[in-house]
Amino acid sequence: MLNSQPPLLTGPAPGPRSAALAARLAGVESRNVTFISRDFPVFWRTALGSNVWDADGNRYVDLTAAFGVAAAGHRHPVIQEAIRSQSQELLHTMGDVHPSEARVELLERLAALGPPGSRVVLGTSGSEAVEIALKTATLYTGRPGWLTFSGAYHGVTYGALSVTDRSLFRQPFRAQLNPNVVRAPYPAEGAGDASAALHQVERLLSAPEGGIGAVIVEPALGRGGDIFPAAGFLPGLARLCRAHGALLIADEIFTGFGRTGSRLACDAEGVVPDLLCVGKAMSGGMPISACIGSAEAMSAWPESAGEAMHTSTFMGHPISCAAALASIGLIEELRLAERAREEGARWLDELREMASGRSVVREVRGRGMMIGIQLEDPAGRVPSHRITAKALVEGLKRGWILLGSGVEGDVLSLSPPLAIGRDLLDLAVEGVDEVLAACEATLLSSC
Ligand SMILES: Cc1ncc(COP(=O)(O)O)c(C=O)c1O
Known part of the structure; x- marks a missing residue:
């Protein structure tokens, strides 16, 4: 090593x-x-x-891999070389207007992480991937509500902050956060079984006022304190989402790409979420993230007629794409x-x-x-x-x-x-x- x-x-x-x-x-x-x-x-x-x-x-x-980013180690020569050679060709493209080949290759690689036909939207931070997933669920279900869990950390931009559970981060901005957010307890392994938490999720999903379009969950709480869920929790959540027409968003920004000992933490539980958020180790050090969604969920986005509804200047940045291709390749190869x-x-x-x-x-x-x-x-x-x-x-x-x-x-x-x-x-x-x-x-x- x-x-x-x-x-x-x-x-x-x-x-x-x-x-x-x-x-x-x-x-x-x-x-x-x-x-x-x-x-x-x-x-x-x-x-x-x-x-x-x-x-x-x-x-x-x-002993932190810098927030879990440096999965293959800091400044791995393969990632460094990918960045160097890409930088000799192209430093920047036009986000949603004129893309690069590196972006196509990365999207093909990422789409393969979801069910066949999956589609991907790239972002530049984990929080942005969460924003994209929440927007997708809103477009798909037409419902304004999000269900999240105690101890959750999904980032600090306004949408992500709405589903994050940390009063220090939320308090000053409370009045501006999505008011349609409900929270269920995250059932920690070793502190009882998953059924009480699942029961509460079911109650919230079937509340008469309804309106929950997305259930967002970390397969293990990262910033929430390295807490792993009771057995059966994630599959139970997937079942409840299907039954109530809500989309399941797995936030694997920390757990994805091998961190918990499987390709994705959801794989180990046999769960295929509707929407998957990844970032951090995906690139080994360049700012890039992705929301990967099933063909069905992603069909909620209308075809572009020249204006993308979600984009940014640096979306699909060629150097970040090249680094991500190298990092994902290394994680597999090694x-x-x-x-x-x-x-x-x-x-x-x-x-x-x-x-x-x-x-x-x-x-x-x-x-x-x-x-x-x-x-x-x-x-x-x-x-x-x-x-x-x-x-x-x-x-x-x-x-x-x-x-x-x-x-x-x-x-x-x-x-x-x-x-x-x-x-x-x-x-x-x-x-x-x-x-x-x-x-x-x-x-x-x-x-
Ligand atoms: C599970 C999870 N989701 C989202 C985020 C936010 O990612 P970023 O800091 O890249 O915006 C983090 C960051 O720690 C995270 O651990």
């Missing part, structure tokens, strides 16, 4: 260059964007494989889904064994290379999100890039490149153990 080198810190993290860049950034970027403190963030200078180097020359191992399944299962066992000795860990759960470590202060004095924040800083100090998740911010998420080497995964167990030990020591000292 690519460039599997252990962490190597040559100085403090963040070091003086990161600190200087943080000061400059703070002077020009909206203060809501980047969280800056004495200990955070580090500025990335370069990355390769599972490694990232910061502006001060410190080498890290990225059998990264199978790898995620096998190595992920082994890693999960090791992490569970390690965490059994750590009092700040309530649970370790995962599928494939999507793993969540649920944190808590056993004595209940310190809010769990503060433990997560401490873990991210302690991770950086030891050369591990980590990310928090969960509606309460109480989960340490591990989603490394699917191509990461076994040696680094083993080392990461020790690294995370040290991070958790440092969190425990801080809790003790704060008593």
Whole structure:
């Protein structure tokens, strides 16, 4: 596997260059964007494989694949070459007017992920793919309502925000969100069976006022805290959607392309959604996403008479298309889904064994290379999100890039490149153990 080198810190993290860049950034970027403190963030200078180097020359191992994007590893030479050779021909086309060959090839590849005859609309972000899916369902059913789930994260543009469940993101904009949104509980594996949640979905879908045109679901909650659904939930949802004439939208922006150990997380459950949203790992690093829909659902879009109803300047960007073709090809060729399944299962066992000795860990759960470590202060004095924040800083100090998740911010998420080497995964167990030990020591000292 690519460039599997252990962490190597040559100085403090963040070091003086990161600190200087943080000061400059703070002077020009909206203060809501980047969280800056004495200990955070580090500025990335370069990355390769599972490694990232910061502006001060410190080498890290990225246990996040940068939001799950770098499935084949950072800056994979095959993706890099696809970008280079495309850039020598064409940097930009005209979105919905004059397309490129790379776009046709990518659409053919993506359409094959859905049932025969599927059609695709490209976007530039995950949120946009969600917008396209919601618009498709509205066109197809003529109904204004959307059903979504507790803990959901679908993005922060207005349509996507309407179906996202995070009050911090929603509160100031509440009055402008789709008022026809209903929410059902997401049935977490291990917390009962799926039937209560499905019952509630059925009740909402058959409410006399009706009007639910789309049910949007993540096959596993990503930003919601690496939560996996109870067995039978997704197939049950597909059945209910069919029975009530609503379209099922699977948001696989995080789980798609091998992350949970199968090509799509829906595949493992035998579920074929009406609409499928993908992004992130699809390109390995260029901004592109897609909504893939069954021929029937997509027939709701009228034929273009010269004006596309959904488009944008950079839609189907040729370089992003070339990168996506290379990334999807690599994920297949390197059998990264199978790898995620096998190595992920082994890693999960090791992490569970390690965490059994750590009092700040309530649970370790995962599928494939999507793993969540649920944190808590056993004595209940310190809010769990503060433990997560401490873990991210302690991770950086030891050369591990980590990310928090969960509606309460109480989960340490591990989603490394699917191509990461076994040696680094083993080392990461020790690294995370040290991070958790440092969190425990801080809790003790704060008593
Ligand atoms: C499941 C899911 N849906 C949608 C999004 C939004 O994608 P983007 O940040 O590319 O707009 C994300 C991003 O984390 C996601 O995890």
